Amino acid sequence: NAGVMQNPRHLVRRRGQEARLRCSPMKGHSHVYWYRQLPEEGLKFMVYLQKENIIDESGMPKERFSAEFPKEGPSILRIQQVVRGDSAAYFCASSPGTGGPIHPSGANVLTFGAGSRLTVL
Amino acid sequence: GQQLNQSPQSMFIQEGEDVSMNCTSSSIFNTWLWYKQDPGEGPVLLIALYKAGELTSNGRLTAQFGITRKDSFLNISASIPSDVGIYFCAGRSLTGANSKLTFGKGITLSVRP
Numbered sequence: 001n002a003g004v005m006q007n008p009r010h011l012v013r014r015r016g017q018e019a020r021l022r023c024s025p026m027k028g029h030s031h032v033y034w035y036r037q038l039p040e041e042g043l044k045f046m047v048y049l050q051k052e053n054i055i056d057e058s059g060m061p062k063e064r065f066s067a068e069f070p071k072e073g074p075s076i077l078r079i080q081q082v083v084r085g086d087s088a089a090y091f092c093a094s095s096p097g098t099g100g101p102i103h104p105s106g107a108n109v110l111t112f113g114a115g116s117r118l119t120v121l
Numbered sequence: 122g123q124q125l126n127q128s129p130q131s132m133f134i135q136e137g138e139d140v141s142m143n144c145t146s147s148s149i150f151n152t153w154l155w156y157k158q159d160p161g162e163g164p165v166l167l168i169a170l171y172k173a174g175e176l177t178s179n180g181r182l183t184a185q186f187g188i189t190r191k192d193s194f195l196n197i198s199a200s201i202p203s204d205v206g207i208y209f210c211a212g213r214s215l216t217g218a219n220s221k222l223t224f225g226k227g228i229t230l231s232v233r234p
Contacts, residue, residue, distance in 0.1 A: 004163075033221060040130070042209060042224040043164070056221060091163050109154065110222055112163035 002027065004094050004113035005074075012119045019079040019086070021116045025094030031055075032075040033093045033110060034067055043091060049075060082120045089115045124148075125210055125225035133231045138200055142208055142228050145192045150212030153186050153193040154222065158207040167208075168195070200232050 005024040013019050025032050031050055035043040048056040049069035060067065064082075069075040079086055093110035126145045134140050144153070152171055156164035168179050170186035170193060177184055183196045193212075197204055207229050211222040 006163075035224075040226075042125075042226040043211075045221045045223065048221050059221075093163075109166055109169055111166070112156075114161075114163045 004029075004092055004111055006090075006092050006113035006116050008116060009114065010117050010119070012121060013082050014121050015083055016081050019082050019118055019120075021077040021079075021090050021092075021118070022074040023077070023092030023094075023113060024074040025092075026111055029094035029096050029111075031095045032069050033095075034075075034077050035091045035093065037089045037091060037115070046077070046090075079118070082118070084120045087118055087120045089117045091115045125212055125223055127208075127210055127225035127228050129228065130226070131229045131231065133233065134200055136200055136202060136232050136234050139196065139198045140200060140230065141197075142195045142210075142230075143192065144194070144210030144212075144225050146212060147191070148212075148214065149190040150214055150223075151190065152213040153184075154211040154213075155182075155184050155193070155195045156209045156211060156224075158209065158227070160206075164209055197230075200230075202232050202234055205230060205232050 004026055007022050011019055033048050034046040036046055037043050045059040047060050047067045051069055052071050064080045066078045091112050093112045095110050154169050155167045157167050158164045167182055168177050168184040173186055173190050174188045175186045181198045186193055207227040209227045210225045213222055
């Protein structure tokens with residue numbers, strides 16, 4: 001039972017290039033979250049998606065960043081025209097959603113992938 | 122926005138010692154979670170708390186959900202070298218079972234053999 005799979009684990013880009021980070025949620029999970037982690041910082045929420053829908057993108061920068069979770073295939077976080085400040089670890093997490101095992105309180109737990117580390121030269 | 126406060130940023134203890142970490146917030150959360158992150162890896166869930174006042178144990182770990190819903194603590198007893206890592210608290214607000222988690226900045230724990 002594979003966990004949350006992220007690739008690539010490491011990505012190097014030059015300023016101005018595009019970065020695409022992929023996330024395959026755990027089997028049976030229909031909710032995906034993206035977080036960004038800077039050195040010595042906690043995880044900052046970026047976006048929450050269900051299949052074909054963006055539910056909460058309140059943490060996404062207004063420009064250059066986009067995310068999708070298509071009906072088929074992994075979720076993708078896309079960063080256009082990368083700048084040095086985009087260098088960070090990007091983590092994806094998934095949860096079952098209302099169709100899966102739910103604690104009696106109704107709250108779901110997020111399971112994280114190992115992250116994708118983006119370095120912008 | 123919502124913020125979770127964890128301090129100090131780093132803690133250094135001797136192997137075998139107990140350690141306690143606290144997490145506070147100015148906002149109410151209805152779920153508190155504690156995660157551990159090893160270098161180069163993603164956070165791994167340690168303990169989840171769903172009810173104010175709840176006290177939950179997982180091996181040498183014990184965590185409590187504060188009755189005010191604005192704080193939580195994590196205790197590690199009889200520390201061992203593999204306890205080294207970054208410990209994050211995370212909270213989910215009252216709005217929705219699948220709403221986002223808000224994370225603290227984490228506490229880096231070092232254990233001296």
